[in-house]
Amino acid sequence: MVNKVVQLCLSKGNGGMEFYVDRITEDLKAAQIDVIGICLEGTRINTYMQRHQIPYLAFKSSTQALKHVLRIRRWLIEENVRVIHCHKSSDLRLTALLKLVMPSVRVFYTDHMGGQRPKKSLYHRFAYANVERVLSISQATHLRNIRNLPLPSERVVCLPHGVDINKYRPCNDERFIHTKRAELGVPEGAVIIGLPGRVTPGKGQDVWVKALLELDPALPFYAVSIGGTDYASGGEESFYSELQAMIAGTPLEKRISFLGHRSDLPEILPALDLVCIPSENEAFGLTIIESMACALPIIGSNTGSLPELVDEASGVLVGPHDINAWAKAMEAMVRDETTRHAMGKAARARVEQHFSNQRHVKRLIEYYKISADAG
Structure with missing residues (x-):
């Protein structure tokens, strides 16, 4: 049974993808799942990880993270991590290398964009080869991902985002x-x-x-x-x-x-x-x-x-x-x-x-558990 997950996001941005990492870290912790992180220094993601007080590794660049794959491997082994959840397509380069040196780790990728163009080149086949599940955030992006990604359709699933219905609610005052x-x-x-x-x-x-x-x-x-x-x-x-x-x-x-x-x-x-x-x-x-x-x-x-x-x-x-x-x-x-x-x-x-966050997190953890149990 999974009880610890890496949230990996080497993004410098400040949009929906980054906000999702913030929210899902909070929701997973509330569901008694330990979260650790990998990010870039000085980014919004870095700030979120500090605020949530989770253990994390921060790198100056994506290239530096790739160069330190063995260091990351040692850290993940020390933390007894079996599941990596990444959020940026370029981060699949790092997860692909980690799979080479840590075959037992399971990788999930949430596609926050749903690109319009096919990704079936030799590089993309390498990057996506060991992704356990691609999580599409809507039916529209799910259909595009099935069509465009080099994966069997059963490994591409639809998992819509959720919202905290206790935080976002009508006010009668x-x-x-x-x-x-x-x-x-x-x-x-x-x-x-x-x-x-x-x-x-x-x-x-x-x-x-x-x-x-x-x-x-x-x-x-x-x-x-x-x-x-x-x-x-x-x-x-x-x-x-x-x-x-x-x-x-x-x-x-x-x-x-x-x-x-x-x-x-x-x-x-x-x-x-x-x-x-x-x-x-x-x-x-x-x-x-x-x-x-x-x-x-x-x-x-x-x-x-x-x-x-x-x-x-x-x-x-x-x-x-x-x-x-x-x-x-x-x-x-x-x-x-x-x-x-x-x-x-x-x-x-x-x-x-x-579209409640409870529904979203429950399904996400079910995917994590299936992955961990499979290992």
Whole structure:
């Protein structure tokens, strides 16, 4: 039976993949699974591992980690580790070498992207040869992985992300909601249209802003973007500047806020009235199920993984670049409080049933155990 797992992520990024490593470390520890880590120095992953107070090895670069494969082997033997869970495709180079010097170790790889191109070259066959399971985070990426990876289909499985439904939940404290809305600068009586996500072209804030500009100025709405606007917080500064130029001099200028990265998202979401997710090709969309867990109706793109997450009861899906459709969907939702509440209630129920972190971790540990028992 497995009781210790390495979380391996040699990433310098600050996005969903890195946040997942943070969350899964916390969830596994809560499930009495010991976690140790391998990361790069000075990265967000390094910070997470320090905060969770887990043993870890940190390297200056991926190349340095590869050069120290024997050192890593000794450490894993000392720690009595049998399972490695990695999260970045380039990290499969390291796991492939570790398999050569530690044949008994079992490797899992969560593909957080679901690439569009085939990976069946000699190198990819070597890198994926000893991966026990590729864990796809949505049905959309699962199908692509079966098609594109050099593995039998039974070794490619679908394991959607989960959200902590106790942390992300509706708030019935009207006083708290009122205080939070005031803190965000929202006028009294306004319907808040939120968009959680790093400000980058892939998240579709430009579509959102263009649709907001088409709304009737008499409509009682206020728009809030929650997510990094600079490189340090995962955003793209030039794209953010373009959005500001779109808004400047328009009525929207006084009816929209870009909050930047916030650590209090579980408190902000329940204060919103609806959430927009205009990403064109979301591999999964954790912010979607976080919002749904807070009983928020969703307006999303009808592409990528969103149709798997949002059904007709919990939201509305439109074309990712159809500005007019986005504007109409937002206007209809702003005007119809009854529908917003009904969809929000259905969204919460859907997450509880299909996308809780307890469900995710239980399935993940089952895969770990099957692997360990097989050895």
